[in-house]
Amino acid sequence: MTATAAISSLNWSEDTLRLNAVCPYYTMFPLDFPLQQLAAHAEATRVLDPFCGRGTTLYAARLAGLPAVGIDINPVAAAIAQAKLVRVTPAAVVRLARTILEGGDQGEVPEGEFWRWCFDESTLRELVTLRESLRAMTTPTSVMLRAVMLGILHGPRNKGVPSYLSNQMPRTYASKPAYAVKFWKTREMTPVRVSTLAVIERRAERLLKAVPLAHGGKVYLGDSVQTLASLRQNFDLVVTSPPYYGMRTYVSDQWLRSWFLGGPSEVPYGSHGQIARQPSQGAFIEALAQVWAATARRCLPGARLAIRFGALPSARTDPEQMLLASLEEAGAGWSVTDVRHAGTPPKRKRQAEQFGKAGSAIEEIDVVAELADQPR
Ligand SMILES: C[S@@+](CC[C@H](N)C(=O)[O-])C[C@H]1O[C@@H](n2cnc3c(N)ncnc32)[C@H](O)[C@@H]1O
Known part of the structure; x- marks a missing residue:
């Protein structure tokens, strides 16, 4: 070839x-x-x-x-690059995320001011459950879900339906905790509840609408x-x-x-x-x-x-x-x-x-x- x-x-x-x-x-x-x-x-x-x-x-x-x-x-x-070689449907990605989330809470929620300000409590709970389950998974669908999660983890808070799970943050790099907390506090920006599954669904649909053959x-x-x-x-x-x-x-x-x-x-x-x-x-x-x-x-x-x-x-x-x-x-x-x-x-x-x-x-x-x- x-x-x-x-x-x-x-x-x-x-x-x-x-x-x-x-x-x-x-x-x-x-x-x-x-x-x-x-x-x-x-x-x-x-x-x-x-x-x-x-x-x-x-x-x-x-x-x-x-x-x-x-x-x-x-x-x-490596986690992002792996997804570049995978071909799965958006429905498979959403199904896996739903199965994990419906399976009940997993993993320990990190403590501290940064985490309380960065994510809404329920959103963080979902995030931690997905993190814990995906760590042990290597299937193509899990590779794609992992990359999707990395892409929606942090980014700007938009006005309409949310595209990211975090409080206001750049999407290209993660702010350092002390700086981020000060930023949110001075602007009184408390985190809003974002449904992890809904963001995954929207993102997977968009990304995987017309993926090329692998x-x-x-x-x-x-x-x-x-x-x-x-x-x-x-x-x-x-x-x-x-x-x-x-x-x-x-x-x-x-x-x-x-x-x-x-x-x-x-x-x-x-x-x-x-x-x-x-x-x-x-x-x-x-x-x-x-x-x-x-x-x-x-x-x-x-x-x-x-x-x-x-x-x-x-x-x-x-x-x-x-x-x-x-x-x-x-x-x-x-x-x-x-x-x-x-x-x-x-x-x-x-x-x-x-x-x-x-x-x-x-x-x-x-x-x-x-x-x-x-x-x-
Ligand atoms: C300029 S970036 C490559 C960016 C890539 N062209 C892209 O489009 O995303 C260089 C990469 O080299 C990786 N790197 C640094 N030291 C390395 C090593 N010893 N072995 C393998 N990769 C390494 C870094 O983690 C970084 O992702």
């Missing part, structure tokens, strides 16, 4: 693309980046993203009719170098985006979603295994080099590697030089065929613009490399 021509997201209806937006994820790249790479490498048969985040590459591969494998060390990313693949939760070493398949197209240099908030900004997946009910400030957590620029380049080397070992001769990379302005560094140095240091047979500034595709935002508070002047580049016929 090879990729069907898939130049831009404008080739698909909005309904077909909705599942890709099941839950926002910090520094997600636009769907058009992997779609363009798939179009440029129409001979591709199996796609890999070793830093898959919310699974944008996996969804692009699915649209192009190809299986794809994603790896991410962040449980929130074409297989898998998402692994773990470190990319270690996971790649344990894989058996070979790939001929890799489209990825490592953490931008200087970016360290993947875990703490997603703390409420991490809690829903079984994490602690406080903000975790560590960032276990995150590649961006290196003591120096040289160590970061070396860590990236290891990923490119491990990727090469799982790729067929002639495979393409397309990377979008950037650096926060505060990091005061040249992302192009860093990335090229990491490919060189990998010594794995990747030869660079194209380097360019990340394009601004029509009607879609650049990844940098989604950093919001991190600043908008991030320099982003796209690098394409090809694996030598005889990998080293």
Whole structure:
């Protein structure tokens, strides 16, 4: 099987693309980046993203009719990405949620001011029951319900029917508890009762109205170098985006979603295994080099590697030089065929613009490399 021509997201209806937006994820790249790479490498048969985040590459591969494998060390990313490979009906998702909720209360409700202000008491009770049940489930329907829950967990309070379960909060990242409580208290914003099942139902209907066929693949939760070493398949197209240099908030900004997946009910400030957590620029380049080397070992001769990379302005560094140095240091047979500034595709935002508070002047580049016929 090879990729069907898939130049831009404008080739698909909005309904077909909705599942890709099941839950926002910090520094997600636009769907058009992997779609363009798939179009440029129409001979591709199996796609890999070793830093898959919310699974944008996996969804692009699915649209192009190809299986794809994603790896991410962040449980929130892996949970969202898994849903990108699943095909279930909205009715199945709602049925599972209803069965869980009708099965009676489960799990311990977290205590403290934040929780009392963030969710209405009954809504929180439902949330905790769903959290507890879903932790042990691995079926495709549970994967989808989990991703839907992550997407509706927090967001703005709208005027009409609610779209989110929380009190007023951004949808892209979770506010820190002290800040959030102060915000709600000063505005006297007490949480309103939101029916979890009703929000799930509306969201599932919208997301799954016209999902494309699934074409297989898998998402692994773990470190990319270690996971790649344990894989058996070979790939001929890799489209990825490592953490931008200087970016360290993947875990703490997603703390409420991490809690829903079984994490602690406080903000975790560590960032276990995150590649961006290196003591120096040289160590970061070396860590990236290891990923490119491990990727090469799982790729067929002639495979393409397309990377979008950037650096926060505060990091005061040249992302192009860093990335090229990491490919060189990998010594794995990747030869660079194209380097360019990340394009601004029509009607879609650049990844940098989604950093919001991190600043908008991030320099982003796209690098394409090809694996030598005889990998080293
Ligand atoms: C720029 S984001 C990828 C975003 C993705 N392209 C998307 O559209 O959602 C980089 C990802 O690398 C992950 N990551 C960081 N260190 C990792 C490691 N050692 N192994 C696997 N994934 C890692 C982060 O958790 C983050 O999700």
